[in-house]
Amino acid sequence: MPAYAIGNLRPAAALDDEVFTYMERIQATLDPFGGRFLVHGAPAMEVREGEWNTALVIIGFPSLDHARDWYDSEAYQRLVPLRTRHMSGDVLLIDGVAPDYDVTATAAMLRAAQTA
Incomplete structure (x- = not known):
C-alpha cells in the first residue's frame, strides 16, 4: 500500500542558503527508498475553504516501511x-489507501459501529 511523507512547513521570509542545500540534496536520500515528490510548495494552490499560509510538501513511497526507513536514514537525518x-x-x-x-464501505462500517 502506498504511503506518504507530508510536510506542512512555515519557511522564513527569506530562505537561507542551508535550505537551498537541503533542497539540492534531498532527492538523493529519497531514491534508495522509492520516494518521489508529488507536491512541493504548491505555488498554484487554490484555497477553497479555510486559510492556508504554509508550504505543503507530499512525498510518495511504495510503503510506510519505505517512508520510515527514509526518514530514519543517516543520509536524511x-x-x-x-x-x-x-x-x-x-x-x-501516513499510510495511503489501497x-x-x-x-x-468505510462509511457503512463506521455507521454500523456507531449504532451498535
Missing part, C-alpha cells in the same frame, strides 16, 4: 537540521 534551523512546521508519515479503497 544529516540533512534535517538544514531545514529545521530555518523552517518550523509539522511532518508526518487502489480498491471504497469510502462508501
Whole structure:
C-alpha cells in the first residue's frame, strides 16, 4: 500500500542558503527508498475553504516501511537540521489507501459501529 511523507512547513521570509542545500540534496536520500515528490510548495494552490499560509510538501513511497526507513536514514537525518534551523512546521508519515479503497464501505462500517 502506498504511503506518504507530508510536510506542512512555515519557511522564513527569506530562505537561507542551508535550505537551498537541503533542497539540492534531498532527492538523493529519497531514491534508495522509492520516494518521489508529488507536491512541493504548491505555488498554484487554490484555497477553497479555510486559510492556508504554509508550504505543503507530499512525498510518495511504495510503503510506510519505505517512508520510515527514509526518514530514519543517516543520509536524511544529516540533512534535517538544514531545514529545521530555518523552517518550523509539522511532518508526518501516513499510510495511503489501497487502489480498491471504497469510502462508501468505510462509511457503512463506521455507521454500523456507531449504532451498535
